[in-house]
Amino acid sequence: METEKIKRFADLIRLETAKMLSKRGFGHLGGSFSIVETLAVLYGQVMKIDPKNPAWPDRDWFVLSKGHAGPALYATLALKGYVPLSMLDTLNENGTLMPSHPDRLKTPGVDVTTGSLGQGISLATGVAMSFKLDKKPNRVFAIVGDGEANEGQVWEAFQFAAHQKLSNLLVFIDENHKQLDGLTKDIMNPFDLVMKMEAFGFACLRVKGNDVDAIYEAIRQLDSIDDQAKCIVLDTVKGQGDEYFENLFDNHHIRFSGDSKDALTSLIQRLSEKVESEGRQ
């Protein structure tokens, strides 16, 4: 993998996400930022896709089960060329094709509609099972939130995936240690997610979710397994990639004003300069 290229892609995704949220004045920053590096690796390196042909039958599928992180996915899709970058300006505008939660009937490149937590991962298992039944090589990548994993349906999906040995499905759990009301350990203790996944029958690794090399290596390591369901627990920080937002406790959904507005503006400035100078090199 060309590490520098993927890192730059991650910077661009974070920048475009920040710009969208800034334009609208509010949004799900924390959970969007924590998956940026994973999206960069998947869309920049791993997934078999054709942005000019979103419905390509041979493509790999992506399911954002924690649908509220939609802005990060939209930024990724626009940067890949599924939709014009200018469309990002319409996030959550009246009549938009880019609503808070991804909608397969609205945005080109969105494979599955999500937003009601817990259902995306079941949908992903269904897609993967179908490819398996048809003996097709398409793979399915899904990202589940650590708060989302409170939902019983998530564990029903995991049980199904493990039982059916859906090795064409790769589940990411974004363990950013927070949900809406606070820390996961205070709201609904997840205990050790890797141990839980292993007990459910998964091959499971834990990696630093801000390290594109580590994410890529983990995906490669699991690639060789073809008789087991697979999971990568991403050890992340909610608001990842910006010191202010990482340290802001209530960073799930932010209405930008005062300090948070200034922080977002300076993040946009910093990332713009960074990608510009990298672009010149």
Place this chain on the structure above:
Amino acid sequence: MNIRFATVQTPKEIRAVYQETLNELIESNSSILVMDADLAGASGVAKVFKNHPDRCINMGISEANMVSAAAGMSLTGKIPFIHTFAPFATRRVFDQLYMSGVYQRANLKIYGSDPGFWAAHNGGTHTSMEDLAMTRALPNITIFAPSDATQFKWCMKEAAAIDGVVYIRATRKVLPDIYDPSSEFETGKAIVVAPGSDIVIYAIGEMVNEALNVRTSLATRGISVEVVDCFSVKPLDEALIRSEAVGKKLIVTAENHNKINGLGCAVAHALSEVGNLAKQLTIAVDDRFGEVGTTDYLMDKFELTSRQIEEKILRIM
């Protein structure tokens, strides 16, 4: 029943009323518990959680488990108030509402917030236009759709006193004041909010205020409109609905809900046994999904603004 109408406007966010009333209920009744599904910040009860940690439980994002666990608690004498967004309080947990709730006469109080256009930027996945259709079909349930803060507060207190499942559907945001805080309501009793002789509008929730706007506007054209607040959706005040429909030139219902199986259907059913009545106009969402947008935009999109209601009335009259 003892109704007084608001003479001054001091509207509050409904979530602030939820929080304040839970504090009062907790302090006056040792059986009251508060549960939320990782939306305590959103519903305003985070502060109740801080003040009364021993009486509050955050159930995490596990709505189905919350409904059944709360129902289980109620079997031992507790009175749990649970909250999540209206779609997750109803369609996501419908069998739990049925089996754990009404079927075994659990004593459960549910606040489903931000129904219909109130979902705003949460969009279609979070929009509930069928919660009344679903819950109305459950035996052993009481359903309130309050129209202002005073009525919301009364519904919560009444819910605590009722032995059974109570569903309260309301926004978390501000509603204009309709009633004076001293008002006393009654389960199963609708309220004539304003008299009129040509048209009657039966409305619930936020649509009562829209109906009052329609009334003011049509008065300038010499059309006299009666407005009835049917906040007690179940049991519904069928007797009053029947008596107020007699002699009117048009019967209108208004709700922030799908036209299928909501207030419009309930009123039509109540009136189906009375002969010689005027036509009925159902103001409701036309069997479609929600989408993201501001509440003003969505109200307009769903054709629920007073201007649109007025136009539809004039087209029929």
